[in-house]
Amino acid sequence: MGQLAVVVVAAGKGTRMRTEESKQYLELNGKPILVHTLNLFQSMPEIDSIVLVTGIDDVVRCRGYLEQYGLTKVHQVVPGGQERQDSVYKGLQALAADTEWVMVHDGVRPFAAKEHIIACWHQAIETGAAVLAVPVKDTIKIVDQSGTIRSTPDRRSLWAIQTPQAFRCSLLLQAYEQAAEEGFIGTDDAMLVERMGVSVQVVEADYYNIKITTPEDLPWANWIIHNVRGEKQP
Numbered sequence: 001m002g003q004l005a006v007v008v009v010a011a012g013k014g015t016r017m018r019t020e021e022s023k024q025y026l027e028l029n030g031k032p033i034l035v036h037t038l039n040l041f042q043s044m045p046e047i048d049s050i051v052l053v054t055g056i057d058d059v060v061r062c063r064g065y066l067e068q069y070g071l072t073k074v075h076q077v078v079p080g081g082q083e084r085q086d087s088v089y090k091g092l093q094a095l096a097a098d099t100e101w102v103m104v105h106d107g108v109r110p111f112a113a114k115e116h117i118i119a120c121w122h123q124a125i126e127t128g129a130a131v132l133a134v135p136v137k138d139t140i141k142i143v144d145q146s147g148t149i150r151s152t153p154d155r156r157s158l159w160a161i162q163t164p165q166a167f168r169c170s171l172l173l174q175a176y177e178q179a180a181e182e183g184f185i186g187t188d189d190a191m192l193v194e195r196m197g198v199s200v201q202v203v204e205a206d207y208y209n210i211k212i213t214t215p216e217d218l219p220w221a222n223w224i225i226h227n228v229r230g231e232k233q234p
């Protein structure tokens, strides 16, 4: 089926978390959040290799984690860029030349379910590109600068997009090259593929696959790790 690699991006500053330490290094049940995320892919036989993208000042610390936590599938640790998109692009450029399939994943999403990750990859094998997502539970409004509601999209067609996002590697690289040439910045990887006119499929996941973003996510993450993922206290 060809080599499957994961690019895990963890070069963000975690501004919205408002902690001194960047959120990917905060401890959850005795280990950094980022290590939980890397362990997830390390433990999956379907994954051949991992490229880790970190802040320029964190490369050495992260290389230390590889040894400390037995993360043997992480073949490259590369410094990221200003925007998430820059970091992903650097990760893609570090992939081995024979990588046929790539998944991009946020370093601060430690709870993606393995069966959903595999379903996402299988969907990408069928159609070229797929992302995990959940139907939105709230009513979403389009609101203008003055705070006035302009429209209410039909909720049945709204999905909250997660990672991993899986692609044929050559397709995603082409999308990133084109976006770079045209100065386009998107908020996820699929957007860059969509704007090439290529269809991206959604694969339904679950609501536990949170992106740890703001302080109130931390107690929720702590609950998930024990009650959903079944980890014992260290």
Ligand SMILES: Nc1ccn([C@@H]2O[C@H](COP(=O)(O)OP(=O)(O)OP(=O)(O)O)[C@@H](O)[C@H]2O)c(=O)n1
Residues within 6 Å of the ligand: 009, 010, 011, 012, 013, 014, 015, 016, 017, 024, 053, 080, 081, 082, 083, 084, 085, 087, 088, 106, 107, 108, 109, 211, 212, 213
């Ligand atoms: N220049 C960047 C920005 C983000 N990320 C990564 O992209 C993922 C999702 O981004 P987000 O949750 O927005 O993280 P931060 O950018 O760190 O958070 P904030 O926007 O609050 O500063 C995170 O794993 C983050 O480390 C990255 O690798 N490089």
Ligand SMILES: C[C@](O)(CO)[C@H](O)COP(=O)(O)O
Residues within 6 Å of the ligand: 084, 106, 160, 161, 162, 163, 187, 188, 189, 211
């Ligand atoms: C890629 C992503 O996680 C999908 O939900 C999200 O768009 C990342 O956005 P952020 O601005 O980096 O939080």
